[in-house]
Amino acid sequence: MSSARITFYGAAGEVTGSSYLIETGGSKVLVDCGMYQGADADWRNSAPFAFRPSDIDAVVLTHAHIDHSGRVPLLVKGGFKGGIWATDPTIDLAAVLLRDTAKLMAEEAEWRTRKNSRKGLPPVKPAYAERDVEETIGRFKYIGYDDQVGIAPGVTLRFRDAGHIIGAAMVELWLAGEDSGRPVKIVFSGDTGPRDSVVGRPPSIIEEADYVVIESTYGDRSHRSLEETRQEFRRELGGAIETRGKILIPTFVVDRAQRVLYEILRLQRSDGFPRTPPIYFDSPMGERATKIYEKYTPLLSREMQEYVRVGQNPFSPDGLKYTSGVEESRAINGMDHAIVLAGSGMCNGGRILHHLKHNLWSKNCSVFFVGYQARGTLGRRLVDGDKHVRIAGEDIAVGARLHTLGGFSAHADRGDLLAWAGSFRQGAVFFVTHGEPRSSEALASGIRNLGFRAAVPSLGTSYDVDRRDGVVLSSEGEPARRDAADRAAVMELLREISSEAESLRESISEWSDPSAAVPLLESTRLILRSARNMKQ
Numbered sequence: 001m002s003s004a005r006i007t008f009y010g011a012a013g014e015v016t017g018s019s020y021l022i023e024t025g026g027s028k029v030l031v032d033c034g035m036y037q038g039a040d041a042d043w044r045n046s047a048p049f050a051f052r053p054s055d056i057d058a059v060v061l062t063h064a065h066i067d068h069s070g071r072v073p074l075l076v077k078g079g080f081k082g083g084i085w086a087t088d089p090t091i092d093l094a095a096v097l098l099r100d101t102a103k104l105m106a107e108e109a110e111w112r113t114r115k116n117s118r119k120g121l122p123p124v125k126p127a128y129a130e131r132d133v134e135e136t137i138g139r140f141k142y143i144g145y146d147d148q149v150g151i152a153p154g155v156t157l158r159f160r161d162a163g164h165i166i167g168a169a170m171v172e173l174w175l176a177g178e179d180s181g182r183p184v185k186i187v188f189s190g191d192t193g194p195r196d197s198v199v200g201r202p203p204s205i206i207e208e209a210d211y212v213v214i215e216s217t218y219g220d221r222s223h224r225s226l227e228e229t230r231q232e233f234r235r236e237l238g239g240a241i242e243t244r245g246k247i248l249i250p251t252f253v254v255d256r257a258q259r260v261l262y263e264i265l266r267l268q269r270s271d272g273f274p275r276t277p278p279i280y281f282d283s284p285m286g287e288r289a290t291k292i293y294e295k296y297t298p299l300l301s302r303e304m305q306e307y308v309r310v311g312q313n314p315f316s317p318d319g320l321k322y323t324s325g326v327e328e329s330r331a332i333n334g335m336d337h338a339i340v341l342a343g344s345g346m347c348n349g350g351r352i353l354h355h356l357k358h359n360l361w362s363k364n365c366s367v368f369f370v371g372y373q374a375r376g377t378l379g380r381r382l383v384d385g386d387k388h389v390r391i392a393g394e395d396i397a398v399g400a401r402l403h404t405l406g407g408f409s410a411h412a413d414r415g416d417l418l419a420w421a422g423s424f425r426q427g428a429v430f431f432v433t434h435g436e437p438r439s440s441e442a443l444a445s446g447i448r449n450l451g452f453r454a455a456v457p458s459l460g461t462s463y464d465v466d467r468r469d470g471v472v473l474s475s476e477g478e479p480a481r482r483d484a485a486d487r488a489a490v491m492e493l494l495r496e497i498s499s500e501a502e503s504l505r506e507s508i509s510e511w512s513d514p515s516a517a518v519p520l521l522e523s524t525r526l527i528l529r530s531a532r533n534m535k536q
Contacts, residue, residue, distance in 0.1 A: 003464050003466050004022065004024035004466060005463065006022055006465055007023075007460070007462040007463075008020055008433060008457040008458075008461055009021060009050055011434040012461070013456075016036045016037040016067040017034050017036040022186065024184075025176065026154075027152040027154050029059070029155050030058070030075070033068075033074075034065070034066065037067060038376030045071065050460065053076075054080065054081065056080050058083050062171060063090050063164060064089075064090045064093035064254060066101060069098065072136050073127075073128040076135050076136045077128045084136065086142070088142050088144070088167065088296075090167035090168070090169070091137075093292055094140070096288050096289055102130045105127060106129065143159055145161050146158065147159070154175060156173070156174040160204035161200070161201055162204070164200070164203075164410050165200070165410055167296070169190060172209075184211070186209065186210065186212075187212045189213065189420070192412040195412070197301055199304065200299060200300065200301055201300075201301060203412070205420070207424060209424055209428045211428065211429050212428050214433070215412075215417070216417065216433065216442075217409075217411045217435050218406075218412065218435075220442035221406075222414050226407065229407025233263060237368070244337045245362065246337070246359045247365075250346070250369060251341050251345050253283050256345060257341055259410070261279075261281070263408070264276065265314060268318050277338050278319050279319045280338055280340045281342075283341070284324045286341070287324070342354075347378035356391055357396060361397050362400060365401070366403065368405060370408040372411065414446065417443060418443070418447070421447050429454070430444070430455070431457055
């Protein structure tokens with residue numbers, strides 16, 4: 001077989017922005033094309049791709065979450081004309097999520113443009129518009145679990161159930177070479193669910209692969225058992241209800257929200273649990289996403305199908321109300337006692353910011369984190385113990401009680417991942433991605449202990465993949481990749497400098513002695529001018 005190559009353009013050394021490019025025999029296939037989340041997300045999500053979108057023959061989506069699908073409309077906007085392969089539930093969910101993302105980006109750009117105009121700065125444009133989303137939706141192509149389809153010359157695809165969110169898939173790709181030998185097989189775990197799954201079915205077991213790209217979100221830690229997690233949720237939520245305060249649950253609108261609604265329903269049906277206050281799912285797309293889950297009940301776990309069989313909706317606890325309008329959302333502020341689910345799950349946008357701003361200061365408020373919090377997000381700062389945070393331009397003292405429930409994660413933990421990896425036959429080579437460095441390195445070490453070879457790719461690196469030579473870090477194109485990484489680092493530093501300058505502008509009226517800052521700021525200006533001269 002002629003040499004094939006995989007390049008890691010996202011989710012390398014971090015959890016967000018999944019994107020992997022496969023090149024073989026003249027074909028180019030992109031597995032996932034996700035958005036970044038965190039402090040530097042804005043410029044990274046708008047930045048040009050490191051390849052020409054028009055050169056891509058096909059896109060394969062493992063699932064609908066925005067960190068895996070969110071930049072596909074930008075790819076289409078840039079000239080991509082191929083098919084986007086996904087399962088039916090992924091297509092339905094992606095349509096909801098991408099439309100909502102385009103709407104939010106347009107609103108954010110309009111707000112920033114108004115702010116910039118007062119400072120004489122240029123207008124802000126969103127990364128893509130609703131028309132780009134509609135063209136993207138028109139390019140989706142359905143493939144069911146376990147079907148095999150040719151998606152580009154020399155590239156065959158099969159999806160397997162990943163057990164993560166509804167419709168989530170592991171990816172099997174067969175890359176045919178110019179000779180008649182056995183094709184190389186690459187497996188992508190996607191986001192893999194736990195073996196003890198509650199919402200979906202258990203993840204599929206795959207035994208044959210030459211190369212495996214495996215996620216490592218929780219590669220260095222174990223979740224509590226399902227029973228322990230449910231006992232903890234019962235104890236903590238029951239205690240929060242007894243205080244008769246506001247209970248906030250930042251949640252991903254897809255899967256995590258449905259899991260929380262189901263767990264509340266179970267508690268309502270159990271003996272001795274206090275009566276729950278009104279429950280608000282404050283998300284314009286929350287009801288639409290939940291209806292998609294209800295549409296695909298055959299893909300739900302046996303536990304949930306037991307409810308369906310007796311005519312109960314597992315995602316509809318007593319007292320649940322969906323809110324869509326802004327006024328409905330604001331009206332929740334007038335309630336002292338309520339459970340509020342709202343996105344985003346990492347508190348880096350969405351209506352949860354509105355609720356945190358009005359309640360986070362109160363000692364009578366409880367906040368439950370039920371999902372992963374990426375570096376640079378407000379959720380991560382709260383989980384890490386920050387006592388003061390800034391929300392919508394206002395400094396907020398953190399007085400609320402904070403609870404973290406890792407056991408509700410739709411991601412496999414270290415034990416689950418190693419058990420899945422151990423199902424492969426010896427000889428498979430692993431690329432460990434989609435995790436923070438410590439987590440990825442820990443999982444790679446565990447995989448090596450199982451007798452496999454494992455590499456932890458860095459952003460922008462390429463590997464030659466063929467059966468004869470094993471893993472060989474490709475040197476071709478390295479200067480260009482280093483240049484791209486250096487430019488990305490410069491952009492991140494400039495963004496941080498701009499953010500610090502904006503913060504100083506907003507607080508200057510509170511300074512007791514502004515003159516003391518003048519020498520420092522003059523030195524900063526001189527350094528920036530020196531850096532600008534380096535463009536020569």
